Amino acid sequence: MSTAPKIIDNGVDSVALTDARSALTEQPEGARFQWRATCDWVHGTHSASTVEGFYGLGEEHTHRRRFTFDADHPDVFASEDQGATPAEYVLVGLAGCLTAGVASIAQHRGIQLHSVRATVEGDMDIQGILGIDRDVRNGFEGIQVSFEIDADATPAEIEALVAQSQKRSAVFDILTNPSDVSVVVK
Amino acid sequence: MTAPASRSLRHLARTVTTVVIGAGQAGLAMSRCLTERSIDHVVLERGEVANSWRRERWDSLRLLTPNWQTRLPGHRYGGPDPDGYMSMPEVVGFISGYAGLISAPVETQTTVTSVRPAGDGYLVETNRGEWRCETVVVASGAFNIPAVPKIREGVPSSVTSVTPKSYRNPGKLDEGGVLVVGASATGLQIADEIHRSGRPITLAVGEHVRMPRVYRGHDIQYWMDAVGLLDERYDEVDDLARARRVPSPQLVGTAERSTLDLNALTDRGVRLAGRICGLRDGVAQFSGSLRNVCQLADLKMNRLLAGIDQWASETGKADEVPAPEMLEPTRVAKSPCLSLDLDRGEIRTIVWATGFRPDYSWLDVPAFDRKGRLRHDGGVVDLPGMYVMGLPFLRRRKSSFIHGAEDDARELCAELAGHLDRVRTRFAG
Numbered sequence: 254m255s256t257a258p259k260i261i262d263n264g265v266d267s268v269a270l271t272d273a274r275s276a277l278t279e280q281p282e283g284a285r286f287q288w289r290a291t292c293d294w295v296h297g298t299h300s301a302s303t304v305e306g307f308y309g310l311g312e313e314h315t316h317r318r319r320f321t322f323d324a325d326h327p328d329v330f331a332s333e334d335q336g337a338t339p340a341e342y343v344l345v346g347l348a349g350c351l352t353a354g355v356a357s358i359a360q361h362r363g364i365q366l367h368s369v370r371a372t373v374e375g376d377m378d379i380q381g382i383l384g385i386d387r388d389v390r391n392g393f394e395g396i397q398v399s400f401e402i403d404a405d406a407t408p409a410e411i412e413a414l415v416a417q418s419q420k421r422s423a424v425f426d427i428l429t430n431p432s433d434v435s436v437v438v439k
Numbered sequence: 440m441t442a443p444a445s446r447s448l449r450h451l452a453r454t455v456t457t458v459v460i461g462a463g464q465a466g467l468a469m470s471r472c473l474t475e476r477s478i479d480h481v482v483l484e485r486g487e488v489a490n491s492w493r494r495e496r497w498d499s500l501r502l503l504t505p506n507w508q509t510r511l512p513g514h515r516y517g518g519p520d521p522d523g524y525m526s527m528p529e530v531v532g533f534i535s536g537y538a539g540l541i542s543a544p545v546e547t548q549t550t551v552t553s554v555r556p557a558g559d560g561y562l563v564e565t566n567r568g569e570w571r572c573e574t575v576v577v578a579s580g581a582f583n584i585p586a587v588p589k590i591r592e593g594v595p596s597s598v599t600s601v602t603p604k605s606y607r608n609p610g611k612l613d614e615g616g617v618l619v620v621g622a623s624a625t626g627l628q629i630a631d632e633i634h635r636s637g638r639p640i641t642l643a644v645g646e647h648v649r650m651p652r653v654y655r656g657h658d659i660q661y662w663m664d665a666v667g668l669l670d671e672r673y674d675e676v677d678d679l680a681r682a683r684r685v686p687s688p689q690l691v692g693t694a695e696r697s698t699l700d701l702n703a704l705t706d707r708g709v710r711l712a713g714r715i716c717g718l719r720d721g722v723a724q725f726s727g728s729l730r731n732v733c734q735l736a737d738l739k740m741n742r743l744l745a746g747i748d749q750w751a752s753e754t755g756k757a758d759e760v761p762a763p764e765m766l767e768p769t770r771v772a773k774s775p776c777l778s779l780d781l782d783r784g785e786i787r788t789i790v791w792a793t794g795f796r797p798d799y800s801w802l803d804v805p806a807f808d809r810k811g812r813l814r815h816d817g818g819v820v821d822l823p824g825m826y827v828m829g830l831p832f833l834r835r836r837k838s839s840f841i842h843g844a845e846d847d848a849r850e851l852c853a854e855l856a857g858h859l860d861r862v863r864t865r866f867a868g
Contacts, residue, residue: 281809394774395774409738409741409742412734412738413738413742416731416734416735416738417735419728419731420646420731420735425728425731426728428727429713429716429726429727429728430716430717430724430726430727430728431716431717431719431724
């Protein structure tokens with residue numbers, strides 16, 4: 254064959270990921286990470302959260318810069334709408350996690366991506382958070398994620414990318430399985 | 440002979456070159472290969488030949504593999520129904536017959552209580568005396584202890600827990616609803632027959648392997664064999680750890696050769712839930728990942744069938760068989776069940792069809808990894824002169840099947856003979 258081998262570049266260093274997987278299989282204690290955020294109340298329902306440090310590979314790390322996130326509620330909640338709602342941040346987390354997974358798995362499988370868009374919808378009945386009906390839960394009744402993907406791959410291969418990204422996603426797991434949450438006052 | 444003398448005789452360790460532990464298909468296949476090489480050995484069996492098949496399986500179980508595939512070194516099914524699937528009494532008959540045919544030196548009712556390194560070999564203690572040997576073959580099976588998740592501890596006392604090892608038939612269960620946890624062959628078969636007995640079923644479904652029983656006119660095992668999947672070797676697969684964890688495919692052996700998948704169970708009224716992921720205050724919680732695990736299984740099945748179609752086209756087999764078939768995607772309810780209050784009385788029994796693990800409690804050797812698995816390379820244990828057989832994907836995808844014992848036994852027996860040669864040459868030199 255005269256065709257040059259196609260270079261697949263989704264901007265993911267899949268060799269580094271594969272190497273990390275091998276290294277951490279040998280040294281599982283290095284795989285223990287801790288992710289952190291701090292949140293300061295600003296005013297009303299407005300809060301400002303910061304993400305900077307995290308722990309992993311046996312030591313402390315800091316992000317390249319400090320990330321900040323304003324959270325608030327919209328006008329219809331009689332709030333000032335200084336940021337996305339916390340529930341929307343959860344949707345952002347899910348979409349970001351699944352999309353990162355799609356890119357990584359595509360790289361690993363030699364699939365060139367051209368565009369990926371995830372649309373996420375979370376349905377919520379606010380009778381729960383308002384305490385109107387105790388049979389209604391506070392959180393999402395259900396979440397729907399819809400991917401539009403343009404890639405050099407068959408529809409079945411694209412389906413498989415999306416299915417595998419759910420299987421390996423932290424946030425998908427967080428949302429679909431219960432987590433033990435402890436909240437204390439210092 | 441006086442009593443004290445016979446007691447001391449009994450405590451005198453007997454000596455043999457090889458001790459094989461377990462007289463199931465794996466141990467007997469190895470016995471046959473050892474005999475062919477004139478390596479003196481004994482097969483120690485805690486109960487009777489084919490003990491697990493005799494005592495630790497439910498009444499309706501039949502092999503997942505068709506009769507034509509059921510074979511051991513030098514012996515194969517010769518009955519009138521090559522496309523049928525053996526019942527447990529038939530399996531016991533097949534394996535016991537084989538033990539007689541090859542005159543296997545089996546010591547039944549002999550439970551091994553300890554195996555430990557001693558000198559250049561091993562000391563094997565049993566309830567009927569000790570054996571000293573140069574080599575040991577662990578063929579005690581992969582499916583000894585039901586692997587039940589920790590959350591079982593939270594099950595209310597009003598609900599009875601059973602495992603596939605103790606389950607026999609629906610008639611032995613209380614009336615009322617049943618939660619079956621696990622969607623491998625075992626979970627689906629048990630869910631199906633309990634549901635038919637009139638007890639409503641909720642089935643908790645994690646990752647699973649979906650397959651049609653018959654595809655393009657042939658048993659799926661025919662195709663898996665033909666395309667070379669069953670012979671795929673442990674040193675050829677991408678991710679061996681994952682391959683060894685794959686649950687048994689959703690198959691059942693029936694006279695109708697019918698497919699048993701989640702859609703079939705949904706049609707009969709079984710309710711599907713996600714993987715069981717928690718049990719809090721008497722409430723069972725199910726993962727919201729049901730759609731994902733079903734889609735993963737559908738995609739994998741479609742890849743398997745596409746591979747079969749490709750092989751059939753390339754080899755010309757496609758001309759002899761019906762056209763490719765598309766199976767309906769697994770149907771999942773709009774809002775699958777996410778929790779179930781076990782205190783409400785709706786569920787009376789939980790069947791934990793969550794897999795099995797081997798029992799190595801008697802194996803006192805430094806050859807286990809941090810998760811308690813025996814360290815081995817294709818059955819060659821990380822200790823000189825010790826071998827293991829019959830584990831999932833030990834050397835090949837078929838390793839844990841009856842017909843998988845032959846190739847593994849031949850190769851591991853060759854390894855064992857090589858070890859003996861090396862040791863004996865060293866001593867001679």
